[in-house]
Amino acid sequence: MTNLVWLTVALPLAGFLVNGTLALRRPQAKSLVSAVGVGVLLAAFAVALGIFVELWRNPPHAPIIVTLWSWLPVERLQVDLAFQVDQLSTVMLLVVTGVGSLIHLFSVGYMGEDPGYARYFAYLNLFIAFMLLLVLGSSFPVMFIGWEGVGLCSYLLIGFWFSEKANADAGLKAFIMNRIGDFGFLMAMFFIWRAFGNLNLVDVTSRAPQVLQPGGAIVTAITLFLFLGCTGKSAQIPLYTWLPDAMAGPTPVSALIHAATMVTAGVYLVARTNVLFAMAPVSSSVVAGIGALTALFAATIGLRQYDIKRVLAYSTVSQLGYMFLGVGTGAYVSGIFHLVTHAFFKALLFLGSGSVIYAMHHAYHATHSHEDAQDMRNMGGLKQYLPATFWLMLIATLAISGIPPFAGFFSKDEILAAAFARGREQPLYYAYYAMGILAALLTAFYMARLIAMTFLGSNRTGEKERAHLHEAPAVMTGPLVVLGVLSLAGGVLNLPAFVGGGAALERWLDPVVSPAERFFKLEMPHGQAELFLVGAAVAIGLLGLLAGFRSTLARPIPPARQAAADTGLARLLYRKYYVDELYDALIVRPIVWLSRIVLWKGVDQGVVDGAAVNGSARLSQGLGWLGSRLQTGQVGVYVVLFLVGALWVLSAVVR
Amino acid sequence: MLLGPALGLSAILFSLGVAGVLLRRNAIVLFMCVELMLNGVNLSFVAFSQLYGASGYIMVFFVMTVAAAEAAVGLAIILAIFRHKQSVDLQNINLLRG
Amino acid sequence: MTNAVFWFFAVLAVASAALCIVQRNPVSAALWLVSTMFSLAAIYVLLNAQFIAAIQVLVYAGAVMVLFLFVIMLLNLGHASSDIRGPSAIAATLVIVGLLLVELVGLWRYSPGRVAAEVAQAPGLRDPAAAFAAGMIARQDAVTHGVVGGIAAPLFQIYLVPFEITSILLLAAIIGAVVLAKRKV
Numbered sequence: 001m002t003n004l005v006w007l008t009v010a011l012p013l014a015g016f017l018v019n020g021t022l023a024l025r026r027p028q029a030k031s032l033v034s035a036v037g038v039g040v041l042l043a044a045f046a047v048a049l050g051i052f053v054e055l056w057r058n059p060p061h062a063p064i065i066v067t068l069w070s071w072l073p074v075e076r077l078q079v080d081l082a083f084q085v086d087q088l089s090t091v092m093l094l095v096v097t098g099v100g101s102l103i104h105l106f107s108v109g110y111m112g113e114d115p116g117y118a119r120y121f122a123y124l125n126l127f128i129a130f131m132l133l134l135v136l137g138s139s140f141p142v143m144f145i146g147w148e149g150v151g152l153c154s155y156l157l158i159g160f161w162f163s164e165k166a167n168a169d170a171g172l173k174a175f176i177m178n179r180i181g182d183f184g185f186l187m188a189m190f191f192i193w194r195a196f197g198n199l200n201l202v203d204v205t206s207r208a209p210q211v212l213q214p215g216g217a218i219v220t221a222i223t224l225f226l227f228l229g230c231t232g233k234s235a236q237i238p239l240y241t242w243l244p245d246a247m248a249g250p251t252p253v254s255a256l257i258h259a260a261t262m263v264t265a266g267v268y269l270v271a272r273t274n275v276l277f278a279m280a281p282v283s284s285s286v287v288a289g290i291g292a293l294t295a296l297f298a299a300t301i302g303l304r305q306y307d308i309k310r311v312l313a314y315s316t317v318s319q320l321g322y323m324f325l326g327v328g329t330g331a332y333v334s335g336i337f338h339l340v341t342h343a344f345f346k347a348l349l350f351l352g353s354g355s356v357i358y359a360m361h362h363a364y365h366a367t368h369s370h371e372d373a374q375d376m377r378n379m380g381g382l383k384q385y386l387p388a389t390f391w392l393m394l395i396a397t398l399a400i401s402g403i404p405p406f407a408g409f410f411s412k413d414e415i416l417a418a419a420f421a422r423g424r425e426q427p428l429y430y431a432y433y434a435m436g437i438l439a440a441l442l443t444a445f446y447m448a449r450l451i452a453m454t455f456l457g458s459n460r461t462g463e464k465e466r467a468h469l470h471e472a473p474a475v476m477t478g479p480l481v482v483l484g485v486l487s488l489a490g491g492v493l494n495l496p497a498f499v500g501g502g503a504a505l506e507r508w509l510d511p512v513v514s515p516a517e518r519f520f521k522l523e524m525p526h527g528q529a530e531l532f533l534v535g536a537a538v539a540i541g542l543l544g545l546l547a548g549f550r551s552t553l554a555r556p557i558p559p560a561r562q563a564a565a566d567t568g569l570a571r572l573l574y575r576k577y578y579v580d581e582l583y584d585a586l587i588v589r590p591i592v593w594l595s596r597i598v599l600w601k602g603v604d605q606g607v608v609d610g611a612a613v614n615g616s617a618r619l620s621q622g623l624g625w626l627g628s629r630l631q632t633g634q635v636g637v638y639v640v641l642f643l644v645g646a647l648w649v650l651s652a653v654v655r
Numbered sequence: 656m657l658l659g660p661a662l663g664l665s666a667i668l669f670s671l672g673v674a675g676v677l678l679r680r681n682a683i684v685l686f687m688c689v690e691l692m693l694n695g696v697n698l699s700f701v702a703f704s705q706l707y708g709a710s711g712y713i714m715v716f717f718v719m720t721v722a723a724a725e726a727a728v729g730l731a732i733i734l735a736i737f738r739h740k741q742s743v744d745l746q747n748i749n750l751l752r753g
Numbered sequence: 754m755t756n757a758v759f760w761f762f763a764v765l766a767v768a769s770a771a772l773c774i775v776q777r778n779p780v781s782a783a784l785w786l787v788s789t790m791f792s793l794a795a796i797y798v799l800l801n802a803q804f805i806a807a808i809q810v811l812v813y814a815g816a817v818m819v820l821f822l823f824v825i826m827l828l829n830l831g832h833a834s835s836d837i838r839g840p841s842a843i844a845a846t847l848v849i850v851g852l853l854l855v856e857l858v859g860l861w862r863y864s865p866g867r868v869a870a871e872v873a874q875a876p877g878l879r880d881p882a883a884a885f886a887a888g889m890i891a892r893q894d895a896v897t898h899g900v901v902g903g904i905a906a907p908l909f910q911i912y913l914v915p916f917e918i919t920s921i922l923l924l925a926a927i928i929g930a931v932v933l934a935k936r937k938v
Contacts, residue, residue, distance in 0.1 A: 705801060
């Protein structure tokens with residue numbers, strides 16, 4: 001089955017082609033589009049399962065390379081289009097195809113009435129194909145194809161309803177910020193090529209200790225540039241501002257791309273090149289530091305957002321920060337573990353909010369109201385209208401807050417314990433731990449606030465709309481249930497020793513991360529210290545939840561149109577610390593000025609058009625005019641010129 | 656052997672012809688000065704022919720023939736211009752002015 | 754003796770040419786040119802080119818200059834005002850002619866002895882004529898075949914093609930002159 005791994009990429013790609021053709025020719029063929037769109041994903045998931053089973057029976061010690069063809073045979077550079085099947089890529093494969101299938105199924109219901117239905121599924125399938133190319137790529141260039149491709153699909157899907165300028169702008173913003181990160185990825189590739197002479201992952205990771213100097217300048221440069229790419233793709237500081245704007249796309253897109261899969265590509269990259277990061281402790285500290293800082297920063301912003309999807313977006317940025325804190329500290333398995341559990345509960349949260357938005361939309365549509373269907377101040381008390389959604393989102397909230405025995409508890413706790421453990425050798429990590437704990441507190445708070453504002457209390461939607469609020473159809477609630485189960489039980493993937501578990505994921509991923517452990521072995525706390533940390537994490541989570549519920553439900557909340565504007569600190573948080581405005585003033589405006597005034601008017605119109613093109617024409621004209629002065633029509637003048645020439649020739653001969 | 660003086664005379668006659676071409680405005684007189692130049696060159700050919708053989712004389716023969724033909728055609732052109740402009744003053748013939 | 758005759762006719766030629774180019778009256782200019790040509794014919798005889806001298810008188814002075822005079826009289830130019838160009842032209846003339854003379858006078862260095870020495874590459878040749886075989890042959894030809902025969906033999910043997918082409922040229926010139934000079938074509 002392993003040598004059929006290319007099917008996982010080919011099937012969604014074929015789905016893209018079929019759905020794309022249908023989108024162009026017969027957009028109303030909805031059932032065919034659904035069948036193809038969801039079908040290829042389920043088939044890819046089946047292949048993924050097959051590969052997983054095969055690897056479980058015979059765990060490989062080195063990655064299995066499945067080569068399709070030779071792509072770039074250029075003298076010394078030999079890049080093949082090849083896939084790398086090992087434990088890590090299998091985990092990612094299962095997450096992408098599994099969660100992807102659920103979200104595709106959800107989309108059938110959510111996007112059912114959208115005129116661009118076929119186009120939507122075409123793009124979604126294309127995205128899966130690229131994402132799988134990214135996680136399965138056996139060399140940096142192949143990974144880069146996937147890296148760029150998911151950026152492209154993200155742009156296409158964020159700006160799906162492009163007739164609204166704000167949506168198109170959001171797509172453009174995401175793409176451009178991703179490109180800045182891609183520059184980092186490319187620079188890292190150049191450095192790697194120069195140092196190693198080839199770009200295969202297996203070669204680089206196995207030869208790194210011999211070729212590069214641990215702690216040296218080159219390996220630090222490589223890892224920092226790779227991390228720059230990760231900040232772009234995974235929305236960390238300073239390239240995170242595109243993710244909240246990306247909520248302009250359809251909700252299943254937010255769930256798939258901006259929660260479960262694309263944004264985790266950065267974490268996957270760091271985990272994949274763990275040797276390089278382990279050899280560069282400065283870079284690892286930077287990764288962990290930025291991760292912790294982003295986690296805290298985004299959590300504070302989430303405290304005061306009113307759009308339900310925005311809260312979840314900042315929550316995603318914050319949780320990605322946790323993942324980077326994990327892989328930066330050296331706990332690569334914990335980072336991947338949190339990636340998997342986060343995929344479950346964040347997808348559940350997004351899809352649940354999609355259910356809510358779907359219901360609100362229908363209610364407003366029925367009464368021809370123009371209120372914002374995504375503003376939480378217009379919701380409230382939806383527990384009685386959407387009970388299934390409520391209970392499932394509550395499960396996800398408990399998971400994200402780190403309450404045992406839900407999935408998020410195990411993964412988040414491991415990351416925080418790892419940061420604390422490393423702090424013993426590098427005290428800076430204690431600061432990261434503090435930031436992480438504080439962020440955990442805030443996470444629980446704003447998630448509780450979200451649940452309270454949306455489902456509890458009294459309904460603020462309006463008298464007439466209330467009659468139209470109802471639960472989503474089964475095709476949408478079904479995937480929610482599956483994700484709910486996974487959020488509940490996902491912790492079994494890597495149960496720690498103190499609860500009697502076997503740390504399955506850690507043992508599974510051991511061959512992948514062992515090269516890094518030769519450089520730095522993380523000593524996880526045991527016994528009393530471990531229990532203390534666990535207790536602290538749980539206590540913080542419960543405290544946050546309680547505080548959130550109480551403070552939100554304490555005072556009645558006015559509906560959106562009647563709400564007063566925020567002031568002071570609340571306003572600062574609501575306006576996201578004015579970071580967007582800062583970027584606009586510092587970066588966007590100067591570049592636009594440079595393009596328009598200097599390069600367009602100055603260089604293009606002035607120099608190229610004026611001096612070069614028109615100038616050379618005028619020069620020819622001038623020379624022609626000078627030449628015409630010679631044609632006087634007077635024989636005398638001609639005779640003189642003739643004789644001068646003759647004299648000249650004569651002088652040459654007489655010499 | 657009169658080669659040296661003959662060549663000198665040839666040079667002087669040629670120069671006088673050039674001066675005449677530059678100085679005169681009348682087309683016919685200009686043409687005569689051109690004939691003067693040709694005569695100077697003929698003298699030079701004949702002078703050298705004593706040393707280099709009959710080729711010189713042949714050259715003179717052809718020069719004279721061509722000069723005659725040229726004079727005929729040139730004067731015919733001057734006639735045509737005179738009929739058109741009633742003058743052979745070269746200052747007035749400047750239709751090719753660019 | 755030969756030298757004296759030569760100098761006499763040389764002075765005559767130069768004077769006639771100088772007068773030719775400054776005469777106001779075109780007819781006078783033409784007549785002075787005829788005088789120049791006669792002097793040149795005499796010099797040709799001195800240079801042992803008797804046939805050429807005869808042709809000079811017959812063709813140049815006899816036919817070409819007569820044609821000139823016919824055209825001048827046909828155009829009825831008469832006593833025109835001075836048609837010498839202005840001061841700028843005189844200045845240009847002085848410069849150009851001066852330069853020309855300087856260059857041409859430089860050719861005075863080429864005395865027959867020097868040319869012979871250069872051609873034979875033997876220093877101190879007593880009779881330069883001995884170096885030029887072609888010249889000797891031409892002189893022999895003139896003695897054996899007569900003056901005309903000395904020219905006719907190469908003309909009709911070696912230079913036959915240019916000769917024929919020249920005859921075609923004359924034909925073209927005749928037709929051209931006739932066509933151009935007609936009143937109504």
